[in-house]
Amino acid sequence: MNGLRNLVDRPWARWALGAVIAIILLVLPLSATEFTNQTITRIAVFAVAVLGLNIVMGYTGQVSLGHIFFVGVGAYCAIIPIRALWGGSIAEGAIVIGFALAIIIPGIVGLIVALAAVRLRGLALAMITIALPIIGVPIAKRFSDITGGNEGVSVRRLDYVASDGQTYKGNPFSAPAWSGLADDQWQYYLVMIIAAALFGLAFFLVRGKYGRAFAIVKANESVAASMGISPYRYKVLAFTIASMYGGAAGFLYIVALQYTSSETLSFGHSIELVIATIVGGAGSIVGSILGGAVYVLVPQITNAISPESTTVVQGIVILLVLFLLPGGLASLPRVLARRFRRARGGHNVDSSNSTEPAIENTENTKH
C-alpha cells in the first residue's frame, strides 16, 4: 500500500496514468459497439451539464434548481440555426454558429437572471431558480413555429443540395466521408473533445483566483466581503459561467441526440441534475463525471433488469449515497482509504491524507 502510494505521488506516474486513460478513451470507440459509444457520449453530455451546476452549487454554494433551463435553451440555440442554415451556403459553419449561440445566449440569460436572483440567498434563491423551467416550458410551446413545441425539432434528415445539384436528406452530425468514421464514433469524438476542453477550463477556474473566491463566498459571505471579495459579484459570475456550461451541454445534447422539445426543459429533469450532482460529488470535478455517469447509466441498467423500477432504484441509489458517502461517489477512494487505515490501527497517518471533502476548496485558499 505504501509502495503504491509513493508511486502514485510521483508526477511522472500521474501523467502516465492520465495518458493511459486518455489513450483508452481515444481508442475505445474504434473497437466498442455503437451503443457503448452512444452511452459514453451521453455521459459526457450530462457530465458537462452537471459540471456547470457544480460550479454554482458545489463550488460557490448557491442552490440552483433551474439548471435544465439553460441546457434546454442551449439546445434550442444550437438546433434552430443549424436547421435554418445547414445545407445552405455556409454548410458546416452553421454548426459553429449553433455552438457559439448555445454558449452566448444562455450566458446572457443567466447573467440577467443572476443580477436579480442572487440578491437572495439559500432557499429564496432556490425558489427563484425553480421559476426558470416552469416558465421555460410554456414559452417554448408558445413559440412552437421555431421550437416545434411539444412535438419538438430534429436535425436528422434535413434537406441539402449536393455537388451534383440534387437535393438529399442529410444529418449535420453524421460523420464526414474524409474521417472514415461511423456516425457514433464521429459524435463521440466531437462531444469528447468539447467536453474535455470544458472540463479543462473548469479545472483551472476552480483552482485559480476565481475558484478561491468562490470557495470563500461559499464558506462565509461576511468573511469574503471583509477580504475585499464581493459575494454578489462572484455569485453572479458563478451563475453566469454555470449558465454557459449549461448552454454548452445543450449543444452537446443536440450532437448526441439530434432532437429537442419543450419537454427537455421540464422541471423534473432539473431535479435529476441536482441529484446527479449530489450523488456524483458536489464541489468535485471527478464528481461531475460520476454524476453524468449516474444520470445516464442508472436508467439504462434498470431498463435491462426491471424497467418498471427506474424511480425506485434511483431513490435507493440516492439514499445509499447520502447515508454512506455524504461527499458523493467522488469521495469513495478517500472513505475507503480512511477505513483501511482505521482497520490497521491508525498507523501511517500523514496530515495530507486527512483532507476532508468538505474543505477541499478552502484548502486552496492557503496558498
Added chain:
Amino acid sequence: MITTATGRRMLAFAASAGVVALAITGCGRAEPPAGGNGGGNGGGAAEASPGITDDTLTLGITTPLTGATAGPGNCTADGAIAYFGVRNAEGGIEFGDGKTRTIEIKTYDDEYNPEKSVTNFQQMVSDEVFAGALGLGTPTNRAWRDAAAEEGFPQVLVMTGDPVFSSREDGYLDLGLVPSYQQEGGAFGEALVADGQPHKVAVLFQNDDYGKGYTQGFKDAIEGSDDIEIVKELSYEPTASSLEGQITELQATGADVLFHAVSVTPLAIADLQKVAALGWKPILFLPSNTASPGGILTPAGVTADTFTGVYAAGFAQAAAAPPFAESEAGKAYFAAIEQYVTGHEQDGKAFPHCVWSWTGAQILEEAFKNMEEPTRESFYEALTSISGLETDFTFGPIDTTVEGSPAVQVVELQKFNGNGYANVQVVG
C-alpha cells in the same frame, strides 16, 4: 502538502474516468457476427433482419413505465404482453414464411422523457429488437422517429394521436394506432351540430398538440353552423396543479357545453368535481383517454345525472363497462391480463390503453401472419396492407391501407349512462 493533495485529486480524477470507461467497455456487447441472424437455413430467402430468428421475434416497447404517466404507460405494454402471452402458450404464431415463432417483448422505461426514449431506441438497436411498437406519448415518440428512419427500424402502432406517424412519409416505417385527436374532436362537433339546437361552448384545452388537435377537430366540424358558438377558450400547461380558475371562468360565461380537452388524469378528476361543485350542469365532452368510468368518472363522483350529459369519443369498448366483462372476448382478456402481467398491480380496466394495446397486438399478429420474409420491410409491407380485420374490441374493422390514417379509424360518439358508455349519434 498542497502539491500532494492536488496530485491525489488529479489521480482520483484519472482513475475514476478510467474505471467508468472500463466498466462501460465491460458492459459493451460484441458485434453480432455478419449474417448470423438466425435465418441462415432459409435457402435463398432474404437475409433476416435483426431481432427475428426461426422461432422468435423480439418486439420492443419504449413507454413511460414510471413517473406521472406510468398508469397508462404500463397499460400500453400490458395488453400486448397478455395477448402474446396467450399466443406463445399456444405454441406461437405461424408467420407468412411458414415458420412458427413466439413473440418476445422487451419493455423500456422512458419516464415520458424524450432524451430517455432516444436512449431506449439506441438500446433496442443494441439489443437486436426487430421493431418498436405501441409506445405512448407524442414527444417521446417524435424524439426517435427520424433516428428510426435512418436505421430502417419500424416504429409502429404508436399510441399518440399525432397524425405525423400515419403520414406514410418516404423512408419512414411508421404507423399510428389510435385515431387522431382531430377525429375525436370532430366526432363530437358533428354530433353537436346534428342536434340542431343552439349551443354555447366553453373550451378548455391542454396547450400542446393534444389539446390543440382536439380543439381544431371540433372547430372544423362546427364550422358553418350558426347555432353553435364558442364563447370562451382557455388553455393550461400539463404541469399545472389545478385548473379551478379556468373552470370558474368558463362557468361564468353561461355556456351549456364544456369541451374538456384535458389529458392529465388528476386534473380531469378535479375539474369534474369543480364543475359539479359550482352547480354547473353542462353537456360535457371528454377525450377517450380521460373518459374511463373506473379511472376518471367514478373517482370524481360523477353519476348519470351529475351533468346534462357526459360524452366521449371512443373507438374501442371500455373494459370497465359491465357488458365487457361478460363477453367471451372480455373474459379471455381479463384472464390473460391476470395470468401474464406481473410485477405491478394491474386490473386491465383502470386505463383504456390496456385494451388498445391488446388491439394493437391483434393487428401485429395479422401482420406477422402475412409477412413473407423475415425482414423489417416485409413486416411493414404486411402491416400497411391490412383491411377489414375484425378485432375483439374496436367499433369497426381495421384498415391500414388508407394513406394519412392510423390503423384504427372508426370513431363513435358515446354517452355515459352511469355504468359505462353507450354509442349515440346525436347529442341531447
